[in-house]
Amino acid sequence: MRYCDGSSFTGDVEEVDSTNNLYFRGARVFNAILDELMGLGMNNAENAILSGCSAGGLAAILNCDKFRGYFPSSTRVKCVPDGGYFAHAKDVSGEYHFEQYYDKVVTLHGSANQLPSGCTSSMKPGLCFFPQYAIQYIKTPVFVMNSAYDTWQVSYILASSEADPKGEYTACKNDLNQCSTDQLKRLEEFRSEFLGTLWPVTNSTSRGMFINTCFTHCQSETQSSWYGNPTSKLDDKTIAEGVGEWYYDNSEVKKVDTEHVLPHYC
Template sequence: MVKQLAFSGMLSNKPQFNPDFYNWNKVKVRYCDGASFTGDIEAVDPATNLHFRGARVFNAVIEDLLAKGMKNAEYAVLSGCSAGGLTAILHCDNFRALVPSSTKVKCFADAGYFINGKDVSGVSHIEAFYNDVVNTHGSAKFLPAGCTSKMKPGLCFFPQNMAPTIQTPIFIINAAYDSWQIKNILAPGVADPHGTWHNCKLDITKCSSTQLQTMQGFRLEFLNALNGLGTSPSKGFFINGCYAHCQTEMQETWLRADSPILDGKTIAKAVGDWFYDRSPFQKIDCPYPCDKTCHNRIFDPQENPSPTTYGTRSNDFERIKNFNRNILTVIFLHVALS
């Protein structure tokens, strides 16, 4: 486990790198439960001694922060990246309810808008996986009743299905070609046992014209799923046409001279303007490869072995679980200065 973590990008304490939030108090919460802090199973797994109680952990963390001074906060934000971004979406209203009503609360979700999409074999393996997660962790009771009353609880783990129930202002930051979703939802190893997509997933410039066409279809599927947010100015979004995953905690993509730009704004500027009600922001970028400001991810092949080594569904999704266990969710807040 990493003992030291960098606070950069949205978490930076330097005004030149983070002008709107540099003087806030920031807390990183280690992601520990594998279900975006929604688990609550009373029984302990006798085989593994695992406690599926992420929802209790979330509430305990917030209670501890309130006791440490967050109860006096002028502003508070729940934010996260990847599985932490999903946490920010799933817990946004819960966070609002736990914090004093006098505090201005909003949520930011970076790379957490995972969609229920079909993979290259025509099957939605992610739907089956999310259903297993919800069942394993007993997450259903922490998902919005407005969603679970209409569909299976596993489907309500997807933001596109539960986003319409969110009352608290929330801002979505996501790449339309989210590299994690391309690798694990569109072209997971179980759907690509011969590794046809391997090089493409490592570097988007290595994709064939056919693969790019498939990715353009995935982008449209993602944008359609984004409609669940609605058009209220209390819901903001910055959807760039990049091959990336998590852009708010890296300085080069949050705010730098060469950071990604959408409608003339960096992510930092768009988020800051929206949070402080200077201007709304709901923008979607043009399709790849038109945006030349993108910082497209290139993955190390040594850290991403050929999918022929994990060709079965169980192994493939064990890889997803391991990935998610390493993600942090982020809470940061600002206590009013006297």
């Protein structure tokens, strides 16, 4: 599905922005694409996976139950977000600047009605855009594929321009070799906080995860990462093997890199 709306396919606003002639209807785009695919024969699928990278990975979480609803109960349906488990974590200033961004996204796109109602009834909708809160209310099995040092999150959640106005982390974000000892320590603290947000996955028998410490963003789109260069494997298992074993219920897969505490290039 070609990403086109800026809200991980949750937008649902009737009014058109007259100034820019913009439509905020990502949820309707999602529905239209699925309707067409089902009409082309996907309704006969025995196995179905909803996956995506980055904002598409977040979409795979937020739309997972909706995707499940298109298929009969006999179809094996699961969701595999890649690099989309964006953490509600403190930035280098000690604040939650990125939270304000999600508040604006949800308001602009009218996303609240497309988010899990159990979540939005207990906290503000902007927080329900964060996977750690939304996934608790997703019934369909989800496998989280992510780095604990996701480069996008390091750049835009941990050390964004708002959190780091002087650009002290700019060199470090672009090259790990340029990170100071204190900056590496702060990155390690972010890893710990990120791992803490995974408790809804850890405590579920139907959910799985593959969390390495590669300094990268999204790992299913390149053959070397998906099929496992040695530095991206966990317990000598590739991401592809982990997802496959979990998807077909061969084993419970919850892999976290404990060998590499600091970020590294894979």
